Amino acid sequence: MTKNSAFRALVIDDEPLAREELCQLLNETNEVQVLAEAANAIEGLTLVKQHCPDVIFLDIEMPQLSGLDMLAMLDLDTMPYVVLVTAFEQYALQAFEDNAFDYLLKPVEPERLNKTLTRLKKRTQPQTDIDAIAPTTLLHIPCVGHQRILLLPESDIHFAYSDVAGVHVKTLEQQADTQLTLKTLEERTALVRCHRQYLVRLSCVAEVKLLDNGLATLLMKTGDSVPVSRRYLKKLKALLEL
Amino acid sequence: MELILSLLQQMCVYLVLAYMLSKTPLFLPILSISSHRKHRYLVYVVFSSFCILGTYFGLQIDDAIANTRAIGAVIGGLLGGPVVGFAVGLTGGLHRYSLGGFTDVACAISTTLEGLIGGLMHVYYVRKNKSLDIFNPWKVGVITFIAELFQMAILLTVAEPFEKSYALVSAIAAPMVIANSVGAALFISILSDKKTIFEKYSATFSRRALTIADRSVGVLTSGFTPVNAEKVARIIYEETNVGAVAITDKEKILAFIGTGADHHLPNTPISSSSTMESLNNNKIVHLDGAERPYQCTLNKNCPLGSVLIIPLHSGSEVVGTIKLYEPKRKFMSTVTLSMAEGIAQLLSSQIVYGAYQQQKDLLSQSEIKLLHAQVNPHFLFNALNTISAIIRRDPKRARELVLSLSRFFRINLKQNTAVVTLKEEINHVNAYLAIEKARFAERLQVAIKCDDAAMSALLPSFTLQPLVENAVKHGISQRIEGGLLTLNVRCTPDNHIHILVEDDAGLYKPQKEQHAGLGMDIVDKRLVHQFGQQSGLVIEYRTNQFTRMSFSIPHTYHHEG
Numbered sequence: 127m128t129k130n131s132a133f134r135a136l137v138i139d140d141e142p143l144a145r146e147e148l149c150q151l152l153n154e155t156n157e158v159q160v161l162a163e164a165a166n167a168i169e170g171l172t173l174v175k176q177h178c179p180d181v182i183f184l185d186i187e188m189p190q191l192s193g194l195d196m197l198a199m200l201d202l203d204t205m206p207y208v209v210l211v212t213a214f215e216q217y218a219l220q221a222f223e224d225n226a227f228d229y230l231l232k233p234v235e236p237e238r239l240n241k242t243l244t245r246l247k248k249r250t251q252p253q254t255d256i257d258a259i260a261p262t263t264l265l266h267i268p269c270v271g272h273q274r275i276l277l278l279p280e281s282d283i284h285f286a287y288s289d290v291a292g293v294h295v296k297t298l299e300q301q302a303d304t305q306l307t308l309k310t311l312e313e314r315t316a317l318v319r320c321h322r323q324y325l326v327r328l329s330c331v332a333e334v335k336l337l338d339n340g341l342a343t344l345l346m347k348t349g350d351s352v353p354v355s356r357r358y359l360k361k362l363k364a365l366l367e368l
Numbered sequence: 369m370e371l372i373l374s375l376l377q378q379m380c381v382y383l384v385l386a387y388m389l390s391k392t393p394l395f396l397p398i399l400s401i402s403s404h405r406k407h408r409y410l411v412y413v414v415f416s417s418f419c420i421l422g423t424y425f426g427l428q429i430d431d432a433i434a435n436t437r438a439i440g441a442v443i444g445g446l447l448g449g450p451v452v453g454f455a456v457g458l459t460g461g462l463h464r465y466s467l468g469g470f471t472d473v474a475c476a477i478s479t480t481l482e483g484l485i486g487g488l489m490h491v492y493y494v495r496k497n498k499s500l501d502i503f504n505p506w507k508v509g510v511i512t513f514i515a516e517l518f519q520m521a522i523l524l525t526v527a528e529p530f531e532k533s534y535a536l537v538s539a540i541a542a543p544m545v546i547a548n549s550v551g552a553a554l555f556i557s558i559l560s561d562k563k564t565i566f567e568k569y570s571a572t573f574s575r576r577a578l579t580i581a582d583r584s585v586g587v588l589t590s591g592f593t594p595v596n597a598e599k600v601a602r603i604i605y606e607e608t609n610v611g612a613v614a615i616t617d618k619e620k621i622l623a624f625i626g627t628g629a630d631h632h633l634p635n636t637p638i639s640s641s642s643t644m645e646s647l648n649n650n651k652i653v654h655l656d657g658a659e660r661p662y663q664c665t666l667n668k669n670c671p672l673g674s675v676l677i678i679p680l681h682s683g684s685e686v687v688g689t690i691k692l693y694e695p696k697r698k699f700m701s702t703v704t705l706s707m708a709e710g711i712a713q714l715l716s717s718q719i720v721y722g723a724y725q726q727q728k729d730l731l732s733q734s735e736i737k738l739l740h741a742q743v744n745p746h747f748l749f750n751a752l753n754t755i756s757a758i759i760r761r762d763p764k765r766a767r768e769l770v771l772s773l774s775r776f777f778r779i780n781l782k783q784n785t786a787v788v789t790l791k792e793e794i795n796h797v798n799a800y801l802a803i804e805k806a807r808f809a810e811r812l813q814v815a816i817k818c819d820d821a822a823m824s825a826l827l828p829s830f831t832l833q834p835l836v837e838n839a840v841k842h843g844i845s846q847r848i849e850g851g852l853l854t855l856n857v858r859c860t861p862d863n864h865i866h867i868l869v870e871d872d873a874g875l876y877k878p879q880k881e882q883h884a885g886l887g888m889d890i891v892d893k894r895l896v897h898q899f900g901q902q903s904g905l906v907i908e909y910r911t912n913q914f915t916r917m918s919f920s921i922p923h924t925y926h927h928e929g
Binding site for chain 2: 140141142143144146147150165166168187189190213214231232233234275
């Protein structure tokens, strides 16, 4: 197999030598092209978005956001094939097995890695049920602030919106950019869709202004106004018990 | 002569009263020689009444009264001291005065004096440390005799006219002196007899209880087992002389000693419903053989006719019973009944202590095992993974790491040493950090500063490395940008060694991270166990700034060999 048809992969692990070892093993197979390496889950999210890889090799034990946390933050539509990598995860291993998640144990055996690649070639995308091993609700939202990474508590977020620059979340104090998609946020947080480009937290709505032709505007406690499209107004009204 | 007889008669009434008094709960406090105010007040009331009674029982003779008032006054003084004696005498005297007659003043004075004499003798005996003499009937008789002589003398000197008083004294002196002295002596003898009986009874009771306690001490602490239960049952059987003794747990008979042992077999299930009743309701069941008959459920011809079943506790939980049996022809004595409860309590506390002791032993053993087991597989496999990466480009460094790893495990597996030198602990830490530094590279910065003079100090094994591991595992490695680990060992001027492990992650959460908390808990316990409370682990933290774990140990020198 040539480099061109090789699998495009990301390696995400917080230990540099562990990354180096895995990259070396992957290169030796001649079937994988490692596009980039990430030292934590947050960098990993950015890289996934940036490269849209075929496969990610994801370490579980990582600082602040574990590999499983990161799994919950991936957009299901563009989800790469995930291979979990762990040194020893007594109980979780069974869970991975039961849910057909591919996993590798450190130190990685080349034979075992080949098996993974064989599976990958068949394109059996087994990961249907992420909820079985990854958290179903996000407690923290990883955000990129001014040259630093921060984890905002989910409950602090008043609303989220997307524009050409990406996805933004707004708390009472600040606005930040996140790598997560609105879809992921909608699925895994308490935020509710009110517009194609907006999610709001209902408890943070100060006022609802009903407009003509089935539209509305929400006045948020942050002082911002958020548009409501015709499509979501009925559902929103029901949720707000209007 | 007639007067003597009637006075002696009077005295007898008096003695009957004294006997009755000895039957009341009042007599014990009265007989105890104490300076307690309540007790003195009691003595005053009781003996003032006797004094007044003495006057009332007296015989009217020529406008005067021959009486046994002196008994109350003297004994009141003897038992209560001079103040009480004076008060009793005065009360009796004033009462006599109120009845009038030509000897009224003389009698009032003399009775007061008699009380005072009793009181002074009380002081004399107590000072001489011979307070037991107060209960000696002979001595009491003599004291009353002298007191009565004083009274006669006062009668002669105070009462007017002299001829009349002289006639009176010559008539009543002998009868009154004799009746009062003998009366006082018998009075005290009745009270002290009762006291002796009571004390002998308590002494026998206590001796038996103490013998049982003494012989059974420690037997049950090694466990509530059939073997130990049999030992205890035998002791109780021998010391209480009951028909039989059984000890059960919640399901079966653990031991049975005495009559009926042929069919009450140890290790067989409990068959009697009254035992189950006692176990289930946690109460004492007494089948006395009369009102509540006892019939052995195992054998119709069983000679046992009554049983007392007392639950045994471990804490608040019922763990078994102790049963005392008497044969059909014999009833259980009240002494046995009350003693049995005490025995049950004694055994219960031993069971509790035993359980506690066992748990404590288990705990310290399991704690050490836990620490060994805490070599977490994550660490091991990550270390191997790291080494396998390094082998490719730097075999020499890989070799060093393999040596560090084996050094780490060698120290970890040294299970038998409870106490090690600080130097060994630092070696353990260094071996551990060598691996972790390779794993986390520049994310883990380490600053170690150690006073060489401290290296020989002794401390419990596994105290330092767990702190360092905790700082790496739950601190620095949990931060994306990593951090600095500081280890400081310094000798303090007060001949102690202060050891500090600090990380700048500041992720410590008290009581939240169960697993980490447990490890630190054990370190703390081992330090406190070895050096006392002041050496316990001190944890300070400021969220996102630092977590500081430190302790201080005395600088004890370790000489090799």
